[in-house]
Amino acid sequence: QKEVEQNSGPLSVPEGAIASLNCTYSDRGSQSFFWYRQYSGKSPELIMFIYSNGDKEDGRFTAQLNKASQYVSLLIRDSQPSDSATYLCAVSTSGTYKYIFGTGTRLKVLA
Amino acid sequence: DTGVSQNPRHKITKRGQNVTFRCDPISEHNRLYWYRQTLGQGPEFLTYFQNEAQLEKSRLLSDRFSAERPKGSFSTLEIQRTEQGDSAMYLCASSVNGELDEKLFFGSGTQLSVL
Secondary structure (H helix, E strand, C coil): CCCEECCCCCCEEEECCCCCEEEEEECCCCCCEEEECCCCCCCEEEEEEECCCCCEEEEHHHEEEECCCCEEEEEECCCHHHHHHEEEEEEEECCCCCECCCCCCEEEECC | CCCCCCCCCCCEECCCCCCCEEECCCCCCCCEEEEEECCCCCCCEEEEEEECCCEEEEECCCCCCCEEEEHHCCCEEECCCCCHHHHHEEEEEEEEECCCCCCCEEEEEEEEEEE
């Protein structure tokens, strides 16, 4: 089992819709969870982080964490074509500051 | 704050040659990370430093790879006797001591092509 798993996609949504991206992780001791966006040919940039169970909202983005189910998700409301990118889930490993990334989900927002 | 700087941006080398990459982190950041990324995959952890101490190295990393961070400032990643399978984007990231919300800031990466 991979430490951090994501569906590679592509996930296609129409402009204005809600995009839902999911991530599961295997280390129950993980404490911090991050979503990075990576445009083609560019390096990852942080868009959200969460460490408490529940929801965290920032503009059009909402991160959701369920530690019991070892599941973290990212919702993008009112999706725009500029949101088209690969979204990487990253998890901090327990006891260290090492961050493990999933393979990423490619999102396509159709105009 | 000029961001994380990596040099060179691109490196083409022949199999068997040694290559060295450099990373300059954001000045006040004391943690520095190296990741490797291939097409369609997420960044793969290689190693990280806190100040000048290398705290962890991936067990997937062969002994052809070595990283240093003298004086806790810039870092170098050397690959000896390169193989075609080493072709990838090598990403450097830095962060400042934080608690649960420590964030990684990535450089633009060095694209390595081994012929």
